[in-house]
Structure formats: C-alpha cells, structure tokens
Amino acid sequence: MSRFRTLMPLLPGLLCLAGCTTHHAPSFALMGAYFPSWMLCGSVGILIAIGARFLFIALGLDALLSLRLFTYVSLGVSAALLVWLIWFGA
Incomplete structure (x- = not known):
C-alpha cells in the first residue's frame, strides 16, 4: 500500500501521456x-x-496590392492546406 501512495503523484502525468502514440502519426520517410x-x-x-x-x-500586379503581406501569407496558407488535403486526405 505504501508503494501505491508513493506512485500516486505520478498518475496525472502518466494519464496525460497515455494518448501520445506514433501509431498513426502523419509522417513520411x-x-x-x-x-x-x-x-x-x-x-x-x-x-x-x-x-x-x-x-x-x-x-505588374504587385504594385496594385494594398495589403501585400496579408495576400502572400494567405496564398501560402491556402497552398499548404490544399497540399495537405490532396496528399493526406481529409
């Protein structure tokens, strides 16, 4: 029973780590x-x-853009999400 009491403070941390697996981690070699x-x-x-x-x-379209940073960041994020959707599925 004393061993259980000494391990009791570790239980919340171990429960938080229970979902950390690499079984279906989206990674590529x-x-x-x-x-x-x-x-x-x-x-x-x-x-x-x-x-x-x-x-x-x-x-010559760059000079016409009023929010250049927003436009290029939006294009980059949209392209990244589209690659994710096409390559790895929804």
Whole structure:
C-alpha cells in the first residue's frame, strides 16, 4: 500500500501521456528520417507564396496590392492546406 501512495503523484502525468502514440502519426520517410507532414506542407506553401510574389512582380500586379503581406501569407496558407488535403486526405 505504501508503494501505491508513493506512485500516486505520478498518475496525472502518466494519464496525460497515455494518448501520445506514433501509431498513426502523419509522417513520411525522407532519407531514412521521419519528418512531420505539416513541415512538408508548410514548406510547399512558402515556396508557392514566394513564386506567386515573383509572378505578381513580373506581371505588374504587385504594385496594385494594398495589403501585400496579408495576400502572400494567405496564398501560402491556402497552398499548404490544399497540399495537405490532396496528399493526406481529409
């Protein structure tokens, strides 16, 4: 009974860790290491936002934008979410 009392303070922490599993973690293998999928989707979103900026500058549309930062961040987030939806499903 005394052993149970000494382990009782650890019970809340152990219960919080009970849901932490990697059984269905969305990750992919890249050169032998597992990376989270959100990192890939975020990187693709950043690259698409940078590409859109270069395209808008080349077309002369960048000067017409009043909220450039908001526009490019929105394009990047939208692209990242679209990659997530297409590649990993809903």
